[in-house]
Amino acid sequence: MSTRSDIINIANELVLSKGYNAFSFADISKNLGIKKASIHYHFPSKTTLGQALIAQHIQEANVLFEKNKNKKPILRIQDFFSIYESRKLAGQVCLVGSLATDLYTMEQVIQDDIKNLASIILSGLTDILEDGKSSGDFQFKEDPRTKALMITTNLLGALQVSRLTADQDFYQIKQTILENITS
């Protein structure tokens, strides 16, 4: 689309594959075919690029949670899971996990942004679980926020651990979560 969005998309790919501290303006430069200095025209610093990247994830999360508010809880949670599944297919981890391990190496503004993203994801999933429990579509005994914590940490961890054990373990975990709340 625009150079600006191209930069964000490449940065996104790199952060989810290799981590925030391992990706450089030179990497983006090679992938995009413009010089390092040109990237600074769009993003004065690595921090501002990182913030734009997180902002895009926040935007996408809000769209995801809003777009099918009236659909059935099972559909909404499958949509949520499909995000993680597409990360797995690309060999990537999720942004929250990637940035959480590097958190204390980043500037405060970016730390705040990533906390904000985590909070949006957690409360969006909490809502889905709450609705599903009320409607009888989901069964679980924990309170919805706690259950949302269990599920997000499972998925986030599954993306990371399955890099080390076996790709199939990711799908095993995803399947087990679903079975546990729908049986």
Next chain:
Amino acid sequence: MSTRSDIINIANELVLSKGYNAFSFADISKNLGIKKASIHYHFPSKTTLGQALIAQHIQEANVLFEKNKNKKPILRIQDFFSIYESRKLAGQVCLVGSLATDLYTMEQVIQDDIKNLASIILSGLTDILEDGKSSGDFQFKEDPRTKALMITTNLLGALQVSRLTADQDFYQIKQTILENITS
């Protein structure tokens, strides 16, 4: 004890706090009071230091799983959980999670080592769960390896996510796991 082990311990602290790519020989130098070049006498490269660090975790994991093989499953799993709890108290994440996000930036030998560590942790926890299920101390319907996957990803994710949401969320997750298998 020895300079060598001092270096490993400081590196350990730094990797668990800031990540592998964010820590440097200069950081260790400052903390330990010897010059950068002296560190290279003990570890020719960052990779060899990383390998020694992982080897220490493997050693500790083996000790943990061996030392109380004859104790009750509930005690053994509490011992396992206490490792993660001490990480939380120090504001750290677990090594497997920290290195998994950076995995594809590291040399192959180190990737192999970390996979080995993950496998040891997973099978050690699987054994505990298997024994606990047989003895009737634990109740869960998944097969033991799958349950071990669910629990390790919960704990690993809890250390990361609770940096962003609230420290208390870590303990909430830990408690919920325990209640779910012992009720």
Next chain:
DNA sequence: GTCTATATCCGGATAGAC
């Protein structure tokens, strides 16, 4: 075993021409 000194490379960032 630790030091000083240095090599080499790569990171983010800026100035100014086009």
Next chain:
DNA sequence: GTCTATCCGGATATAGAC
């Protein structure tokens, strides 16, 4: 909006004296 050229700091790593 992209380029060339350059700066500066920090990274891993090596050589050789003590």
